[in-house]
Amino acid sequence: MKLTIPLVTAITAASMFISLPASLAHASIRSEQLPAAVETQAEAEANPYALRIELYNKLNVLTDIPWYWIAAIDQYERTISKVKPKSRPPLGSTVGVFIDQERWAGILNPDAQDSSPLSIRFFDGIGRDADGDGQAERTSDVDLLYSLVNRISAYGATDDDIAIGLWQYYQNNRSVQRVQQFARIYAKFGKLDLFEHAFPVPVGNNYAYKSTWGTGRSWGGRRTHEGTDIFANHGLPVRSTCYGVVEVKGWNPFGGWRIGIRDLNNFYHYYAHLSGYDKTVNVGDIVKPGQIVGWVGSSGYGKPGTQGKFPPHLHYGVYSDRGLFEWSFDPYPMLKRWEQAELKRLGARN
């Protein structure tokens, strides 16, 4: 079950209703503005998020859209540009938004490079001037992000209004769901710096893993192995590797008791063959790196409850969202990095 929006079959705005999980309405941090990250120029240069915080706060004033929605839109755009660098080259320097020329200037605009706010408006382009230089420029960070947020804010600034604005802009449910998920993560933690990671089981314990990505599997026909197996005893805690939102939880014939967590890189982290879940973790919950979500087991390869068809291990996979479908990639190098970083931190503490 996905806790975000119902499937939209009829593509009409009038018949569409997108409701948010109640938990978003009660997110612990609901302030409209982000706390300033820095006070001085030197601090600003040392903090890569300082420019973004300033920009999001400024756009919040201009559009009434809360900062965590603006941050979520910008971050979603950034993740899609990252996986489609050819069709979505960088336009701004701080902002991750991509808007193509036609959409910016208006489809019927004879001047595809138009930067005049007046004629862009006339041709129903979305380009706007927000940095005050009289030009609506696709390469200006402020103009770029403002133009997108402004278009979405045309439907209003409540959570439901924003969901409708997002749907009108992207015309697909996946994009709306992603931006909603990102907004909830940002709102919960009240900051942008949410890219720390943890190894999926407590380091220093008895476990073993090696690179097993792409090898054959025996059960369920011909499938290649999309992940890394971490062999450990039954009951070793399984932890979230990232800041993220629980997207999936429950039985799957292949993965057994499994849990799926979405992070701000738009990666889906998949943990399978668990013996059980931490009772406090449910679909829609926001988690942080190192937080226990379940325990190592040997569930899977059959009907719900099947166990012991193979030695206990955690199957850990990571999938990258490419916009309309997902792509698995080898998590082994990341696992090695996270494990080393944690061992180092532990060593420094002793």
Ligand SMILES: [Zn+2]
């Ligand atoms: Zn596996």
